[in-house]
Amino acid sequence: MKAPRMLWAMPYLPWPTTSGGKLRQFHLLRCLADRGYRITLLVQSKTPLDDEARCTLAPLVERLIVMPRRPLKHPRTLAGVLFSGYPLLVCVNGFAPGLEARFEALLDEPWDIVQIEHSYALEPYIAALARRGQAFVLSEHNLESGLSAATYQRLPALLRPFAHIDQRRYRRWERNALANATEVIALTEGDAASFRAISGRSAHLVVNGADTSATANLAPDHSSQRVLFVGNFEYAPNLEAVAFALDEILPRVWQALPQARFAVCGYQLPAEWAQRWPDPRIEWRGFVADLRTVQRDSSVFLAPLRQGGGSKLKVLEALAAGLPLVSTAQGVSGLGVHDREHYLAGESAEELAAATIDLLQSRDLATRIGAAGRRYVREHHSWEHAANQLEQVHHSLELCA
Structure with missing residues (x-):
């Protein structure tokens, strides 16, 4: 059986595993590499690739491409927030000409699977995917339009009106992102139902996991x-x-x-x-x-x-x-x-x-x-179980291609 060629785009390096998202991506990457996937990992990262991350990730991928993300307070981000109509998270991760060009060039190659992590990271890719008619998986880790409320509550009172505007913007962006993906991944049944309600299309479940073998003999004190x-x-x-x-x-x-x-x-x-x-x-x-x-x-x-x-x-x-x-x-x-x-x-x-x-x-x-x-x-919730679910999504994508 031919080893699948996968282009996987992430808005962060999956090592070190300093967040839940990074931990999930690292273990799924590890599981798919063990199953013979030939993976090109395209990362837009706010932190540089250091020797530890390079040495950890290199054995899992055929190519590791790391593009720098501009600083949070860059004028291009501010201009996007003021004039694009896109939500803040999309502006922070979008409007990246170098990343767009690199992704466009990668699409000249034949891929069995193209997977994008997070709707907020989709902006640099969505136009090229549409022009090429390229099927792709969108893996959405949360209902971002609802999750953002926790962050907005921490803003100064003067900025609260913007928070409401930004939530409306994210609901619009979320609906567009989910509707344009060929296949959508949710992490919980509740989120899958929400995604179906937003876009009118089904979503696949790929659960979060844990490294059950590493902790099998661990006993709390x-x-x-x-x-x-x-x-x-x-x-x-x-x-x-x-x-x-x-x-x-x-x-x-x-x-x-x-x-x-x-x-x-x-x-x-x-x-x-x-x-x-x-x-x-x-x-x-x-x-x-x-x-x-x-x-x-x-x-x-x-x-x-x-x-x-x-x-x-x-x-x-x-x-x-x-x-x-x-x-x-x-x-x-x-x-x-x-x-x-x-x-x-x-x-x-x-x-x-x-x-x-x-x-x-x-x-x-x-x-x-x-x-x-x-x-x-x-x-x-073993990572092997999650990887089995992800492979089923990839099989669905290949049937659609």
Whole structure:
């Protein structure tokens, strides 16, 4: 069987895996490379390609092409926001003549699969795809028109009117992007239904995953009394979740269990947090390259998310590691897990604190919940399972070509 030739365009380097999106892309890239795909990876990146990323990605691809993304406050971005009618995220990632030219030249080659990650990254490619009549897959990680609300809430009051305008712009762009793709990928059934409602066309499910083999023998440390949170802190819902945890949830936990600790891990950890919350029981870990090192030293994973969308890789990774989970409904969105079986649920600070205390106080409960969560991820969310789903989408694309 001929090895598929794939042109895969991403708006970020998938290494290091400092965000959920990067983690997903790296593992799917790894799985497809293992299956013989001949991949040309075209990346527009705000960070330069360093030796570590080059050495990690080079064995997985035939070609790695990295184009620099202009600075966020570049005049071309501002002009796009003011005059193009496109939403901010599209303007940040679009209007890139060098990238457009490189993509156009690549389309002169024969491809079995062309895949674009994120509707907000589509602008540099959409005209060339239409001119060539090139079939392509659009992989959309979230319902971006809804997700952007969390970011807009952090804007100064004077900019709030622009936020409403920008949301309307994104809904229009999203509808156009989904309608023009040959095949659309969603990460959850809920997002797939939303995409169908927006565009009138079906969407395929390719779930988020976890590296179940890497964490198969990992055992959390119940005696550590350490509560763990992981997130990319360029993402507004993670910022809000930490504030919720430290202002309202952990103080209630500490009333019952003063020895409990709270470890906060993730990329772009705000430096000012150590002054805002100076309690010595808080561990500001920052980006941890191998999460297993902190997962095995933790007792509970807390996901007090109240905003966002899609399924959360941080939660899947915690479940795969056998960590008992306490979460809001938003934290487990898109997952088929059940309260008291795979995790303990809560919405208010009181409920989340009580669930955390229960797991910290009862080794038997923590062990049972952790084992059930690990089984769920192994059965439904391994990266191999996600790669099988992605290959089915590619087969559909080839039938359409």
